[in-house]
Amino acid sequence: MKILFLGLADSPVLDFLRREGNEVAQTMDKLDAAELSSQSYDFLVSYRYRLILKDDVLSLFPDRVVNLHPSLLPWNRGTFSNFWSFLEGTPKGVTVHYIDLGVDTGDLIAQERIRLPVEGETLRTTYDKTHEYLVRLFYAHWPAIKTGNCSRQVQQGEGTIHRIKEKEEYDHLLEKAGWDTPVTELVAYGKARGLYRGLDESA
16 A cells, blocks of 8 residues: 655654555655645555645545544644643543544544543653554554544534644743643643633543
């Protein structure tokens, strides 16, 4: 199978796809539909790719563009999912889904709700743990995905979505320790400011 991987060159998902015997190209660049149409890719797999795919690209690969997202969709669509999940007390989990024209709004293939520790943990450590769950979920479901035999479910509920600029209002919370900021501090701040929804089983 010929796959275009949209993500980092050192990604474990890229290594996995190649170990599976696929011919895999990798990019983090913006895609050109005209160029793609001549490449005969069977699948597009996106993981930590920051650009939005347009209709001219998606139309070339009906039901063959999937994304790995580090949240329990529809909660925390968009960027910095881990940060928002602690600040707002929303459910945590991981999702593999089809990509459509929205931001993380495509049909669900597989999900797992996870319980992340709070005490003694930071944004960095919980981020790493979330991505360990996420890649394992993808590995488990890839055989069904590549053959078109995976489950498919429309997302239910409004959930939440966050853009990059929204985080700027809260950047002061990370000034001292950055991604090593204890998540207990975010939880406490969210509760004090009325941002916390109390839907998080971890806190």
